[in-house]
Amino acid sequence: xxxxxxxxxxxxxxxxxxxxxxxxxxxxxxxxxxxxxxxxxxxxxxxxxxxxxxxxxxxxxxxxxxxxxxxxxxxxxxxxxxxxxxxxxxxxxxxxxxxxxxxxxxxxxxxxxxxxxxxxxxxxxxxxxxxxxxxxxxxxxxxxxxxxxxxxxxxxxxxxxxxxxxxxxxxxxxxxxxxxxxxxxxxxxxxxxxxxxxxxxxxxxxxxxxxxxxxxxxxxxxxxxxxxxxxxxxxxxxxxxxxxxxxxxxxxxxxxxxxxxxxxxxxxxxxxxxxxxxxxxxxxxxxxxxxxxxxxxxxxxxxxxxxxxxxxxxxxxxxxxxxxxxxxxxxxxxxxxxxxxxxxxxxxxxxxxxxxxxxxxxxxxxxxxxxxxxxxxx
Numbered sequence: 033x034x035x036x037x038x039x040x041x042x043x044x045x046x047x048x049x050x051x052x053x054x055x056x057x058x059x060x061x062x063x064x065x066x067x068x069x070x071x072x073x074x075x076x077x078x079x080x081x082x083x084x085x086x087x088x089x090x091x092x093x094x095x096x097x098x099x100x101x102x103x104x105x106x107x108x109x110x111x112x113x114x115x116x117x118x119x120x121x122x123x124x125x126x127x128x129x130x131x132x133x134x135x136x137x138x139x140x141x142x143x144x145x146x147x148x149x150x151x152x153x154x155x156x157x158x159x160x161x162x163x164x165x166x167x168x169x170x171x172x173x174x175x176x177x178x179x180x181x182x183x184x185x186x187x188x189x190x191x192x193x194x195x196x197x198x199x200x201x202x203x204x205x206x207x208x209x210x211x212x213x214x215x216x217x218x219x220x221x222x223x224x225x226x227x228x229x230x231x232x233x234x235x236x237x238x239x240x241x242x243x244x245x246x247x248x249x250x251x252x253x254x255x256x257x258x259x260x261x262x263x264x265x266x267x268x269x270x271x272x273x274x275x276x277x278x279x280x281x282x283x284x285x286x287x288x289x290x291x292x293x294x295x296x297x298x299x300x301x302x303x304x305x306x307x308x309x310x311x312x313x314x315x316x317x318x319x320x321x322x323x324x325x326x327x328x329x330x331x332x333x334x335x336x337x338x339x340x341x342x343x344x345x346x347x348x349x350x351x352x353x354x355x356x357x358x359x360x361x362x363x364x365x366x367x368x369x370x371x372x373x374x375x376x377x378x379x380x381x382x383x384x385x386x387x388x389x390x391x392x393x394x395x396x397x398x399x400x401x402x403x404x405x406x407x408x409x410x
Contacts, residue, residue, distance in 0.1 A: 045093070050410075052086030055079045055163075056110040057367075057405020063394035065298075065385055070395050078109040080390055080403050081163035081355070081367060083116060085124050094130075101139075102128040117180070118254045125180065136189040136198070143186050146199050146219030147232035147266050147283075148177045154230060154268030155281045156316045156353065157389070161328040165371055165401060166353045167389035169334050170295045171256060172310040173264050173283035174234070176389065178295050181215045181250050194223045200234075202250025211237045213249025229269035236262040241294055256295035259287040259308075275321070281314040293383075298392045303382050307339035324359040338381045347383065348376045363409040371401045 057077050064073040078084060087105040094100055105124035107116030117123025127141030148158070156162025157176035167176035181202040188198040202215035219232030238246065239255040239262050263286045270279035287308040293301040316330035334349040351373040359365040375386040375397050387393035388401050 046091065048088065048090045050086065050088055052084075053082055053407060053409045054084045054110050055082045055405060055407045056084070057403050059391070059401055059403035061391055062400035063385070063396055063398065064392045065395040075391075076111055077390070077403065077405070078111045079116075079163075080165050080369065080405055081407065082160060083107050083124070083164065084110045085116075087124075091131075097132050097134055099131045100129075101131055101137075123180070123254075127186070129186075133190060136187060139186045139188075141184065142180050142182050143184050143200060144177055145174065145179070145181055145215065145232070145234040146217035147174055147234050147264055149188070149198065150196075150219030150221045150230035150232045151175065151266040151268045151281065151283070152177060154228070154270050154279045155314055156279075156318075156328055156330045156355070161318050161326070161357075162316070162330060162353060162355055164390045165369065165388055165403070166330060166355070168283070168312045168314070168332055169310065169349045169351070169373075169375075169387070169389075170293050171389060172285045172295075172334075173266055173312055174256075175266065175281065175283065179236075179251065179254075179256055181217075183248070183250055184215065196221050204237075204246060204250065205248040206246050209246070213238050213240070213246040213251060215250040226272035227269065228271075229267070231267040233263070233265050235264075254294075257287055257293055258291045260289040262287055275319060277318040277320075279314075279316045279318075281312070281316075283310075283312045285310045285312075296387060296393060297390055301382055301384075303338075304341050306382075309337040311335045325357070327354070327356050329354045336381070340380060340382075342380060345377065345380045347378050347381050349386070350374045350376075351388070365407050366404070367407065368404045369402070373399050 059075050059077045061073045063070050085107045089103045092100045104122045104126050107124040127139040127143050129139030131137040152158045152175045155175045157167040171178040184200045184202040186200040197220035199218040204212045204214040206212045215236045217234030221230035239251050240258045241255045266283035268281035290303045290306045290308045312334045314332045318328040320326045330353050332351040336347040338345040353371045355369045357365050357367045371388050373386045373388050385394035386399040
């Protein structure tokens, strides 16, 4: 939908758009985990590939090169009608800014960091070719964009002969505690012919969802980890060869004094003030069978190191994913996906079983998910 608006003082035409997508399906989970142990489940699910959302975006020309813009995006559940992102009205994203073709774009609000912007497109999690269930364990590197940055200023450069770069800074807003729940990130990408590469880094200080958290900071309620500091490094790339796109992503997340993992589909996982490290390696492929039919698959290996009060633990995760998508119209597709995760050497970490993103954790080391769904864009 496009609404054209004019003002007697400004003769240039402005625009307002309502867009969005809806994703719903049915899933089988081999082990949904409970007090009785292993138990499978059939579930009606929302957003196994992409979180359902609607967005208002607007743009107004100021000069021949400069535009004012805004975005308000609300995530929600198709199945229940409730708001996502801890019940926020525009929790998916909300920002306002200025965009120049020559100088770049500057925005302020609740936004994604540079790792999401410059590295996520090379992973399957967070994209239309894999999405939510394909996230690395607990979305520890934010390549499924679980985490947003509140109170942030973001800069994105124009394209300089294939090179783009940018970054974010999220303010603490707390008097006398400049770094309490602040965030900053940097990233860059390069493309040449069929090759694209990108790299990014972000850091959160005192990310927390506890009652004692700085709720005016860059990431209050909804923090994926309670930790004194979270640092994530990521690099990725892909190469197109005829109808195939092959990708590789490497990332590492380090947590200092971590007390819980919160990005789970059930209760948080308690940690006893651990020093934690996740190292992720993903290989993926996207193959376009026809313009309407594409298949994507990946393998992810995650190596963990948990420095606990009782010793060092080295958990490991193996995850395989396959997504088959067919467009029945220009804006509607049906999909079928299958994922398998095996979690090894969890003893002493506080983690009790495998857990594919968007599903309850298993009672054992293995979890298998098969789902069919429908997506519609408007």
